[in-house]
Amino acid sequence: MTKTIPVQKNDYIEVVFEDLTHDGAGVAKVDGYPLFVKNALPGEKAKIKVIKVNKGYGFGRLEEILEESPYRVDTPCPIYKECGGCQLQHLSYEGQLLAKEKQVRDVLTRIGKLENVKVHPVLGMSEPWRYRNKAQVPVGEREGGLIAGFYQQRSHEIIDMEACMIQQEKNDEVVQAVKRICTKYGVTAYNEQRHKGSLRHIMARHGQVTKEVMVVLVTRTPDLPNKERIVKEIVEAVEGVKSIIQNVNSKKTNVILGDETRVLWGEEVIYDLIGNVKFAISSRSFYQVNPAQTKVLYDQALSYAELTGEETVIDAYCGIGTISLFLAQKAKKVYGVEIVPEAIADANRNAELNEIDNVEFAVGEAEVVIPNWYKEGIVADVLVVDPPRKGCDDALLQTIIEMKPKKVVYVSCNPATLARDLRILEDGGYRTVEVQPVDMFPHTTHVECVALIELK
Known part of the structure; x- marks a missing residue:
């Protein structure tokens, strides 16, 4: 029996919002049917107009807030409502950090089926404006x-x-x-x-x-x-x-x-x-846009790696060598791999610039290069991954499971694909110890995480 949709286009209704979507819209439910409404916040009661109805969900427009969230703030940017650059300026910074922590917890539970992993409060900025370089x-x-x-x-x-x-x-x-x-x-x-x-x-x-x-x-x-x-x-x-x-x-x-x-x-x-690592940045270089929080992120990765100077480390998706060069200061040897040849050229230049000689970079797909290294006898004590938003390639995850490094440090820019990949590693003999979210992009919905994963 087909379930009837409880609202129709152009209906005016009162709702209470209970959550935020991954792109910052408020979520209200009418008889279990979700409605997504821009600029609404969890806990708020509001009058909305239904503007679009799909089979499984709909969209509404905020008409009047009847009960306001304690985290709602006036937005300082004059073009915030028109511009697509930020999504969360109407939510106080304290509220943003809480929402991002909840987002990480929710996807770990829903997608990764990881209910007992410790998720720390998000590491935010003391001054969360004017950060993009x-x-x-x-x-x-x-x-x-x-x-x-x-x-x-x-x-x-x-x-x-x-x-x-x-x-x-x-x-x-x-x-x-x-x-x-x-x-x-x-x-x-x-x-x-x-x-x-x-x-x-x-x-x-x-x-x-x-x-x-x-x-x-x-x-x-x-x-x-x-x-x-x-x-x-x-x-x-x-x-x-x-x-x-x-x-x-x-x-x-x-x-x-x-x-x-x-x-x-x-x-x-x-x-x-x-920190104390210098980087050459070309017009095409990938270089983190929030350098203050990048140091926070990399310090966390370094802390989880617990290097003593005797370890071999592999950095998958190494880019221009940012994490590799941080790790090389504390490791015996670091191997980095990246598919973009220009990035590897930058990585080699950055190693030379900092007179760091215990790193070696290779161009190629991590899921191809790392198995070849493994065959050659290069085995990682610690493996660091910092993949794009789509997460790790399945072949790389299988290589990690086969190689069995004692520790994996996963730097993620997408909690959903992080949760998916953690589930695969858990099923392959690993245990997710803890996750530390870091706010690299205040006033947007994005959140980075560093996860510590150990061999069971």
Whole structure:
């Protein structure tokens, strides 16, 4: 017998919200039927309008809050409701940390069937604003010149912004200067429908410790009218600029960077430090956007690894060597593997930069390279994984189970895939000891975790 949906489109109803979705919407249930409502918070009673009804769930619009959450706050950002960059500014920072801890606990129980794993309170920031060291914003045009900002939620409408509350101020300065200077010299914005126009994106990178700045202009074609004048004025306008790069992306795509990169002025890289480890950062480098919390995250990984100087460590998904180089300071030998050749080139350069010689990096898929190392007799005492959002490849998980390192330290940017992978490792003879969430992205729904896993 088919269950009747208890609400219809355009109904006005009163609900009480009991949870948040992974993208920050409030969840209310009517006779067990979930309704997702943006900007609502758990514990709130509200009047909503039902705007969409699907078979298993629906969506509503918040009309009036009848009983407010004690964690609700006024949002300081003037474009918060339109912009898609943040999802949780209306929730106090204390409330955000509690919600993220609950999210981690819930997925470990629901997906991983792990009910007795210790989940620590989330490690948050003392100052959770202005933390991002990298801006990359699409460029558009309105009467009077260029605009740049994040897309409106679920659209490709650009919300022009003067400042972003989670960007370091220097990045705002770069974006405003490039908009003004490129408007002055008649640079056109890229139009994705017609595949015409020139400037697609503005990227700014800022070294939090070194204060060095990189400006990247992403264009549709190699031609950039008045290039020399534009470069000269950017250098004059933005203090600390060490590198101005042009990236050419001629494809019809949502991917930001194209294959061709050229230095217009200054250096190819800028530098920054996490702790006492120095990194060279190119326009294409993956480098954590919140360096203060990255140190918190890596210190936690290092603490769980409990290195004495005698261990062999394998770092799967090593990127530009950030975790590898942290671990190498305390390990006998570290092997890192990463599928992106440019990242491995950066990793080798960073090892050289820091005069760290007990690391070895390889290009390839972790699930292919690590079994080959195992056949060659390279066995990890500690294995560290820091996979993309999709989690670990199944072949890598099976290799870990076969290799039997005493300890696995799992750094995760997606609690759901972490829970899935922990279940596989548990079934393969491992025990999840504890999980430490770290808030790398305040005011968004994202949460990073470090999990300690030991051989039973």
